[in-house]
Amino acid sequence: MELTIDRDRCVGAGMCALTAPGVFDQDPDDGRVLLLDAEPQPGQVAAAHEAAGLCPAGAITVIGDPPGPRP
Amino acid sequence: MHHEPQATSSETAARETAPPTEPVTLPTTRPTGCPFDPPAELAQLRERQPLSRMTYPDGHIGWLATGHSVVRAVLADPRFSSRQELMHHPLADIGELPPATVGDMTGIDAPEHTRYRRLLMGKFTVRRMRELTERVEQITAEHLDAMERQGGPVDLVEAYAQPIPALMICELLGVPYADREIFQRHTTTLLTQSTDQEAQYAALTALQEYLHALVLAKRAEPTDDLLGDLTTSDLTDEELTGIGGLLLAAGLDTTANMLAHGTFALLSNPDQLAALRSDPDLADQAVEELMRYLTVADPAVRSALEDIELDGRLIKAGETVTLSMQAANRDPQKFPDPDTLDLRRKATGHLGFGHGIHQCLGQQLARVEMRVALPALLTRFPTLRLAVPAEEVPLRTGMNIYGVHRLPVTWDKE
C-alpha cells in the first residue's frame, strides 16, 4: 500500500490522525495533514484505508492495494 | 424504542413500483414515545427514494436527501454551495436570506471559507484538543462535586451538560476567569427555553459586546489562546468577533445536547449503560455511536451551483437540497440494525459532524468533552436515574439543535 496526501485540500478535520495515528499527524501550526508513513506496515494498512475513506475533504489517496481486511 | 408501522405486502409492492411523484415536505414529527428516533416518514422516503423532491415553505421545489451515500456525496461536492443567500429554508418561509455575517464560515464557499478555515484549523487539531483533556476532567469533577453536594434531583442540563462546553469555549477563546461567571450567565439565559425573547436578545447583545471588547483586549495584550493568537493574523476586529460568536453558536448547544440527550439515551438503554460502566475503554466507540444514533445537529442545506446529475436524478442549478443526516445515520445499507443503540458497533463514517469542507471544526474538542464527561458522570453516580417518567422529559422539538430542555436526574446517597 502506498499513500499520498494533498495538503491543499485538507481542512484539518483530524479524522486521519484520529483513525490512523501511526500513519498521519497534523501540523501543530496549521493543522494540516502530515504523512508520517507513505508505505504503512501491514498492521496499519486497514486503519490507513479507513482514514482515507473518512477524510471529509478527499485529501488522502491510496495507490494500489484494494481496501479490505488484511491477514 | 422504535415501532415503525408494519407495511402490508400490497403496500410494499406499490412502494417498489411507483415512486412518489408528489414532492414531500420535510418530515419533522418524531414517533410518540420514541425521543431518540427520527420521524418515521424519513425512513420510508429513504427506502423508496433516497433523493426525493421536496416542497420548501417558500414554495421552492427542491430536494431532500435521506440515504447515507447521497447525503455524503452532496456534502463532499463543491458544486453544492453553502452560501446562505442561495438557500431556501427547509422549515420556514423567511424570505430571501442575507449573505452570512462576517466571520460566519458555515455560510460561505471556498476560497472565502478556506481563508477562515486555514486560520482556525491549527487551533483544533486532535493533539491540541487532547491536551485539553485534563482541563475537561477538572471542570467535570468540579461540577460533579457540586451536584453531589446539592443532592438529587437536579437538572442535568443546567448542572452539567451546559456548563462544561461553555467553560471549555472560555478556555479556548481565552475568556479571563474573572469574566466567566458573567459569560456563563449570558449563555445560560440564551440557551434556556423558558427565558423570554427580550431577555434572550439582551443576552445575545451582551455576549456580542463582550466578545468585541475581548478582541480589543487581546489585540492590546495578546495572550496564549485562540483569540490572542489570531490577533497576529490579517483578520479584522469585526471578523474576530464574528468568529468568536460562531464558535459559541456552534460549540455550545450542540455539545450540551449530546451530553444531556446522550445520558437520556443511556438511561433508557440499561444494557448499554451497563456495558459502558463496566468497560471504560468503550468510551471512544460509545461517543461515535451516540453521535450516529442521536444526530442532534440536523439537517444541513446546500444549493446547486450548476446542473448536477446525482443518483439518476437531475438537480438543476439554483435548487436547494436538504440533507437529513439523521436519516443517513439510520441507513441500514451503511449501519446494520440502525435503530438499535449498540455502543460496541463500528459507528465511524456517521455524518453527525457533517462531511466535506465544512465538517465540524470543533469535533475533536467535542469528542474530548464527551469521552470524559459521559463516563465520569456514570462513575460518580452508580445509581443515576431519571427523576421523572421518561415521557415527561421536555424534548427540544422544533429547535435548531435537538435534545432535551431539561433532564431531571437523581441517585441514591451513599
Ligand code: HEM
Ligand atoms: C457534539 C457536538 C457538535 C456537533 C454535533 C457539531 C455538529 C456540526 C455539524 C453537523 C457541522 C457541519 C454543518 C454544515 O456542514 O453545514 C458543524 C460545523 C461546525 N462546527 Fe460543530 N458540532 C459540535 C461541536 C462543535 C464545537 C465544540 C465547536 C467549536 C468550539 C464547533 C464548531 C463548528 C464550526 C466552526 C463549524 C463550521 C465549520 C465550517 O463551516 O468549516 N462544533 N458542526
Ligand code: SF4
Ligand atoms: S482527515 Fe483529511 S481533512 Fe482531515 S486532517 Fe486528515 S487529511 Fe486533512
